[in-house]
Amino acid sequence: MAAVTLSFVQPCGMCFAGRRLRNVIVIEAQRGSWKRMRLSNFFFSQVWKVSYRSKHKFPDNLLERVEKSATARLENQSKLITKVAALMEYDNVDDVFDKKSDEKVKEELELACKRFPAITLGYSPPVELYSKSKSSKETNSILKTPTENSFLPTPMHLGWLDPDSISGTLSSFCPEVLNVDSSNLGEEISDGSSFTVQTLTSEVETTADDSAAQLFLSGTIGSVPGLSKRHSYQLDNCGFHTMRKLLHHFPRTYVDFQNAHLDIEDGQYLIFVGKSPVFQGEFSFLEVIVSCEVTGKDRTPENMSYSADDKGGKTFFLHLKRFFRGARFTWQPFLNSIQEKHRPGDLVCVSGKVKALRAENHFEMKEYNIDVLRDEDESSLQAQERPYPVYPSKGGLTPKFLSDVISRILRVLPANMDPLPKEITTTFGLPSLHDAYTGIHEPKNLDEADLARKRLIFDEFFYLQLARLYQMLQGLGTKLEKDVLLEKFKNPVLNSAYIEDWSHLTKCFLNALPYSLTPSQLSAISEIIWDLKRPIPMNRLLQGDVGCGKTVVAFLACMEVVGSGYQAAFMAPTELLAIQHYEQLRDLLEKMEGVSSKPTIGLLTGSTPTKQSRMIRQDLQSGAISIVIGTHSLIAEKIEYSALRIAVVDEQQRFGVIQRGKFNSKLYGTSIISKTGSSNSDDTSKADLNMAPHVLAMSATPIPRSLALALYGDISLTQITGMPLGRIPVETHIFEGNESGFKEVYSMMLKDLNSGGRVYLVYPVIDQSEQLPQLRAASAELETISKKFPNYSCGLLHGRMKSDDKEEALRKFRSGETQILLSTQVIEIGVDVPDASMMVVMNAERFGIAQLHQLRGRVGRGTRKSKCLLIGSTANSLKRLKMLGKSSDGFYLANIDLLLRGPGDLLGKKQSGHLPEFPVARLEMDGNMLQEAHIAALKVLGDSHDLEKFPALKAELSMRQPLCLLGD
Numbered sequence: 001m002a003a004v005t006l007s008f009v010q011p012c013g014m015c016f017a018g019r020r021l022r023n024v025i026v027i028e029a030q031r032g033s034w035k036r037m038r039l040s041n042f043f044f045s046q047v048w049k050v051s052y053r054s055k056h057k058f059p060d061n062l063l064e065r066v067e068k069s070a071t072a073r074l075e076n077q078s079k080l081i082t083k084v085a086a087l088m089e090y091d092n093v094d095d096v097f098d099k100k101s102d103e104k105v106k107e108e109l110e111l112a113c114k115r116f117p118a119i120t121l122g123y124s125p126p127v128e129l130y131s132k133s134k135s136s137k138e139t140n141s142i143l144k145t146p147t148e149n150s151f152l153p154t155p156m157h158l159g160w161l162d163p164d165s166i167s168g169t170l171s172s173f174c175p176e177v178l179n180v181d182s183s184n185l186g187e188e189i190s191d192g193s194s195f196t197v198q199t200l201t202s203e204v205e206t207t208a209d210d211s212a213a214q215l216f217l218s219g220t221i222g223s224v225p226g227l228s229k230r231h232s233y234q235l236d237n238c239g240f241h242t243m244r245k246l247l248h249h250f251p252r253t254y255v256d257f258q259n260a261h262l263d264i265e266d267g268q269y270l271i272f273v274g275k276s277p278v279f280q281g282e283f284s285f286l287e288v289i290v291s292c293e294v295t296g297k298d299r300t301p302e303n304m305s306y307s308a309d310d311k312g313g314k315t316f317f318l319h320l321k322r323f324f325r326g327a328r329f330t331w332q333p334f335l336n337s338i339q340e341k342h343r344p345g346d347l348v349c350v351s352g353k354v355k356a357l358r359a360e361n362h363f364e365m366k367e368y369n370i371d372v373l374r375d376e377d378e379s380s381l382q383a384q385e386r387p388y389p390v391y392p393s394k395g396g397l398t399p400k401f402l403s404d405v406i407s408r409i410l411r412v413l414p415a416n417m418d419p420l421p422k423e424i425t426t427t428f429g430l431p432s433l434h435d436a437y438t439g440i441h442e443p444k445n446l447d448e449a450d451l452a453r454k455r456l457i458f459d460e461f462f463y464l465q466l467a468r469l470y471q472m473l474q475g476l477g478t479k480l481e482k483d484v485l486l487e488k489f490k491n492p493v494l495n496s497a498y499i500e501d502w503s504h505l506t507k508c509f510l511n512a513l514p515y516s517l518t519p520s521q522l523s524a525i526s527e528i529i530w531d532l533k534r535p536i537p538m539n540r541l542l543q544g545d546v547g548c549g550k551t552v553v554a555f556l557a558c559m560e561v562v563g564s565g566y567q568a569a570f571m572a573p574t575e576l577l578a579i580q581h582y583e584q585l586r587d588l589l590e591k592m593e594g595v596s597s598k599p600t601i602g603l604l605t606g607s608t609p610t611k612q613s614r615m616i617r618q619d620l621q622s623g624a625i626s627i628v629i630g631t632h633s634l635i636a637e638k639i640e641y642s643a644l645r646i647a648v649v650d651e652q653q654r655f656g657v658i659q660r661g662k663f664n665s666k667l668y669g670t671s672i673i674s675k676t677g678s679s680n681s682d683d684t685s686k687a688d689l690n691m692a693p694h695v696l697a698m699s700a701t702p703i704p705r706s707l708a709l710a711l712y713g714d715i716s717l718t719q720i721t722g723m724p725l726g727r728i729p730v731e732t733h734i735f736e737g738n739e740s741g742f743k744e745v746y747s748m749m750l751k752d753l754n755s756g757g758r759v760y761l762v763y764p765v766i767d768q769s770e771q772l773p774q775l776r777a778a779s780a781e782l783e784t785i786s787k788k789f790p791n792y793s794c795g796l797l798h799g800r801m802k803s804d805d806k807e808e809a810l811r812k813f814r815s816g817e818t819q820i821l822l823s824t825q826v827i828e829i830g831v832d833v834p835d836a837s838m839m840v841v842m843n844a845e846r847f848g849i850a851q852l853h854q855l856r857g858r859v860g861r862g863t864r865k866s867k868c869l870l871i872g873s874t875a876n877s878l879k880r881l882k883m884l885g886k887s888s889d890g891f892y893l894a895n896i897d898l899l900l901r902g903p904g905d906l907l908g909k910k911q912s913g914h915l916p917e918f919p920v921a922r923l924e925m926d927g928n929m930l931q932e933a934h935i936a937a938l939k940v941l942g943d944s945h946d947l948e949k950f951p952a953l954k955a956e957l958s959m960r961q962p963l964c965l966l967g968d
């Protein structure tokens with residue numbers, strides 16, 4: 001079969017109309033019309049015009065033939081074209097396409113090309129695809145010559161080009177010509193200069209060098225076999241700088257191919273087996289047609305040889321678009337290799353997404369896989385029935401192109417590239433890294449893809465955990481310290497200090513509490529005090545549902561530190577909360593007995609008067625203040641501490657990881673500076689002086705354990721699971737915000753107020769907005785509510801009020817002077833008014849589930865039975881709100897929120913911005929694996945604290961985890 005090569009022709013003495021007709025034929029040939037059942041309308045109209053204008057005798061006859069050809073057999077179409085050529089006074093079709101060029105024709109053709117963008121202009125010699133003019137040996141020798149050796153001269157690499165191995169390995173490669181993807185990649189191969197394949201060798205079995213293999217992923221994309229310079233550049237521009245980047249471009253999804261059946265519908269992903277190409281004559285570069293016979297029964301080796309007609313089936317024609325892209329694909333050795341690979345009548349397996357063409361039983365496939373089947377046995381067919389990965393495109397690079405490049409890399413992926421010790425992969429039932437990459441990109445079935453994904457998720461989590469733990473170990477001096485730390489992570493239950501071991505001050509404070517601690521609080525503080533006694537800075541997250549009593553646990557931790565002669569800083573996210581904590585602590589200290597000198601406390605917020613704030617700073621520096629409570633002001637530049645040992649960060653999610661880190665390092669730095677030249681504490685050892693303060697972070701938005709681990713990795717987690725005795729769960733009611741809904745809400749409010757309760761009314765905005773008139777506003781409704789409940793006084797609290805006014809409003813509500821508090825979400829965190837018994841949330845759908853749970857936590861903090869009324873603006877919004885009615889468990893709701901909104905929304909901007917990226921893992925689904933990864937990381941570090949025993953792992957770690965991710 002000879003391929004048509006398009007050149008511009010200059011037949012002598014041809015009339016203008018004749019030239020036009022000839023051009024039309026050229027265009028049709030370029031578009032692939034030689035192989036099309038239906039000639040294009042363009043061709044049809046041109047033939048008509050030419051025939052008519054040139055007053056040829058045959059117009060009717062010709063048009064009739066053309067018309068017929070629309071449904072004629074393909075051979076007849078070919079004949080028609082030949083006939084047209086003859087009428088144009090050419091001896092045969094080939095003469096139409098001679099090699100001379102003609103500027104005028106060229107111009108015309110260029111014009112035509114503009115109208116028909118599918119046409120690719122170019123000059124090229126005719127190519128004999130199937131002339132067998134070159135032997136395979138010759139092909140090999142040609143392939144050996146252009147070498148641009150860049151990476152890994154491993155035998156595996158080279159096996160890629162071994163002509164014998166090609167047939168075996170190329171089954172999934174498209175098009176399957178010497179692994180050179182002609183559809184997308186090979187345009188520049190024609191000049192030979194940019195052909196970047198490796199030297200061919202037969203030593204395929206030689207053992208590859210381990211360390212080189214492990215460095216494979218960091219290899220530049222210049223090492224991707226057969227990649228042209230232009231494509232390397234494009235990939236590089238889109239951020240694919242290394243093999244790893246490319247291999248980590250994971251499929252978006254997999255399509256499950258079905259075997260072709262009789263009732264094909266547009267858009268289906270199907271597998272066909274058929275003969276390629278159907279033409280024995282010439283064919284275009286742009287399109288190959290494969291004829292496939294579908295019998296209507298399942299394809300089996302037995303029925304494959306039957307013709308479709310025998311079984312009442314159909315013959316389908318698949319138009320494989322962009323088979324070889326354009327006329328530039330003419331590098332002779334390459335074409336010879338095509339010739340070797342594609343023999344007319346070859347049995348091929350084609351899979352892809354079908355698009356129906358106008359002609360019956362004709363389908364177009366733009367993205368496809370085509371595999372030549374060596375024989376008709378079942379195994380080769382079965383191999384094709386695998387999930388088809390669908391890739392996302394990136395920066396203008398098509399999914400097909402990316403998948404082809406990835407496919408190339410997979411062909412040369414060293415088997416021994418896994419940095420994970422075998423023991424780990426075996427223990428956790430994970431495939432090797434090589435198998436994971438192959439499994440995710442070219443899975444044989446969905447189970448394999450799943451397993452591969454598991455391994456890749458494991459890696460994402462594992463390296464994060466490893467990095468964080470590794471960094472912690474690096475901060476410790478002796479092997480013993482490191483062992484102790486690892487042991488602590490392995491057996492967290494062992495680590496709690498009995499009350500007898502607590503400082504005298506802590507015990508006295510405990511006795512001053514008006515209640516006894518719940519078992520959960522007790523074990524939390526025991527764990528924390530155990531940590532505080534270690535010469536290693538603690539980094540602990542104290543979690544608990546709203547109102548479970550975290551604050552008192554944090555106070556006890558501060559007492560323990562102060563009891564040992566150090567200072568404590570307690571940072572709250574809002575002034576309101578700082579004041580509340582301050583007052584609470586002050587009251588408790590007042591009641592404390594049995595200590596000669598009570599700890600001195602200070603309050604430092606943005607609103608603290610300058611003079612007072614200067615005094616507090618001085619006292620902190622001199623050590624006169626032992627516990628300071630405040631807001632961000634505590635981490636201001638000018639603050640210096642005398643002997644800071646613990647930093648409590650309340651509602652830590654409000655601060656963000658970076659801020660927390662700054663706080664940490666700030667305290668560390670200043671504590672050293674401030675200690676220089678002054679010794680405040682008798683038992684301050686030299687080592688202690690240089691120790692960073694312990695950090696106790698508290699979270700009232702329960703973060704699912706998985707998320708916490710992912711966020712902090714090294715952080716120890718303490719959870720308060722129970723609620724103080726006597727708490728009655730808050731009843732939650734959902735209402736639609738219509739007239740009847742409000743009527744009911746107001747009547748419930750009145751009932752509660754009449755029985756001595758206090759009501760929070762929470763609004764999404766302060767003032768009414770013209771843009772969002774449906775939102776109820778706190779200020780705007782003050783008057784309405786006051787009128788509605790004339791026997792009760794109302795207060796207003798929102799973020800724009802002055803600090804003193806806010807404090808006053810809250811004080812009045814707490815004392816009972818006001819019974820209704822109209823507020824915005826400023827009260828969401830931490831506000832503690834035990835007598836408040838009802839919370840009404842307007843436009844509740846505007847808040848997240850975790851946020852609503854927080855708001856709900858403002859009531860039910862005392863012994864009164866409390867209610868939370870959520871008013872949704874529309875009936876639609878009620879569905880999500882109902883979830884809150886079903887559960888009062890903050891952890892459960894946080895998990896639901898994580899599932900519904902993802903970690904970003906759950907954590908809020910500040911925090912989610914520092915969430916490490918997990919390209920494969922979804923925390924909400926795969927969180928459990930974090931725990932496994934954590935255990936694995938502990939195991940590895942237990943074996944080798946500095947990872948010296950695992951050099952590959954260490955190298956991989958440094959590659960994966962830049963320090964900015966590891967801490968602040």
Ligand SMILES: Nc1ncnc2c1ncn2[C@@H]1O[C@H](COP(=O)(O)OP(=O)(O)OP(=O)(O)O)[C@@H](O)[C@H]1O
Nearest residue numbers: 515516517518546547548549550551552700724830
């Ligand atoms: N063991 C206990 N028994 C009874 N009451 C307790 C106990 N522990 C704490 N409380 C009280 O419960 C209320 C809530 O405590 P606290 O403010 O510490 O909770 P929290 O977990 O910090 O809540 P939030 O998440 O809202 O900040 C406070 O009034 C506190 O005095």
